[in-house]
Amino acid sequence: MASANLNIMIRAARKAGRSLVKDFREVENLQVSVKGAGDFVSRADREAERIIKEELRNARPNYGWIGEETGEEDGEDPTRRWIVDPLDGTTNFLHGLPHWAVSIALEHKGEIVASVVFDAAKDELFTAEKGDGAFLNDRRIRVSGRRQMIESIFATGVPFAGRGPLPATLRDLGRLMPLTAGVRRWGAASLDLAYVAAGRYEGYWERGIKSWDVAAGVLLVKEAGGRVDSIHPGQSPVESGSIVAANPQLFDELAGIVRQRD
Structure with a gap:
């Protein structure tokens, strides 16, 4: 209730x-x-x-x-x-x-x-x-139960109009897309996280994000059995401006990829 x-x-x-x-x-x-x-x-x-x-x-x-x-x-x-x-x-x-x-x-x-x-x-x-x-x-x-990256769909946001960390996002895409069933960019972070919670996506990550974009979605993912963190370990996924979320089976692999440096 x-x-x-x-x-x-x-x-x-x-x-x-x-x-x-x-x-x-x-x-x-x-x-x-x-x-x-x-x-x-x-x-x-x-x-x-x-x-x-x-x-x-x-x-x-x-x-x-x-x-x-x-x-x-x-x-x-x-x-x-x-x-x-x-x-x-x-x-x-x-x-x-x-x-x-x-x-x-x-x-x-x-x-x-x-x-x-x-x-x-x-x-x-x-x-x-x-x-x-x-x-x-x-x-x-509940979050998805998929365990293989190649069977999984992920979501992200791609910086537009010269804003935000575009080079880092393009590097992420270059590393992830060959390993997965696809990456979606639908333009609404709250729904990206809601879709992870509902098992529609296996994971989501984004850089240059605001607290009001992700605050509600963070709890949805956690309460649906998923994991959420900042791309920068030790920081808040709501306040840090970056986020990575996924089902427990794929979180470490997704996070590891988007946390890689050049």
């Missing part, structure tokens, strides 16, 4: 998701402003964050907040904060590609304890709470 906090998160994600689906149907009419080369933010994105923030703040006014659009705010309770990406996969959204999600995580004393990733276009709701497992639309999910 979901906790009160998780129910609050689900309600906020569904409400924002309904707003986003409505705007997604009218994607050509969206008012879009440019944040940077290849990085867009839409009216829909800002409205979704407003909805989520209002829902969460009304229910838990003393919690802290960090959101992609509105930044970080301290709460009266210094031990708890929401970590929110109101629209992960904005570029997909603006191009009419139905692969984007609302991502909400609750952090307590530096640890993610509850997560929601809502793929509103497909009506897939991924949820997890620490110690209670991971679920897709109320069905428990």
Whole structure:
């Protein structure tokens, strides 16, 4: 049975998701402003964050907040904060590609304890709470049981528009692709991690990532029986800006490859 906090998160994600689906149907009419080369933010994105923030703040006014659009705010309770990406996969959204999600995580004393990733276009709701497992639309999910790299599919993000660590990512791809059944780049980190949790991918890695992109997905993978770490050992996969996640059988091999130096 979901906790009160998780129910609050689900309600906020569904409400924002309904707003986003409505705007997604009218994607050509969206008012879009440019944040940077290849990085867009839409009216829909800002409205979704407003909805989520209002829902969460009304229910838990003393919690802290960090959101992609509105930044970080301290709460009266210094031990708890929401970590929110109101629209992960904005570029997909603006191009009419139905692969984007609302991502909400609750952090307590530096640890993610509850997560929601809502793929509103497909009506897939991924949820997890620490110690209670991971679920897709109320069905428990587990990471894949595959043990061979050559049978496995992995996901990543490839830096675009001259941003981020492109040479390192290309090296990763050059090492991994000959060993695997394929690598996917679908443009929404929260869903990449949710798909690892659901056994759709065997693993995922990315460099140059933000905390709100991965915070919810990290708990999904862990609660589905997977392993998650930073590409840089000893650092937080949520805060370090890099992440590697996989089923237990393939984690060490994937991590070993993406941690290689030239």
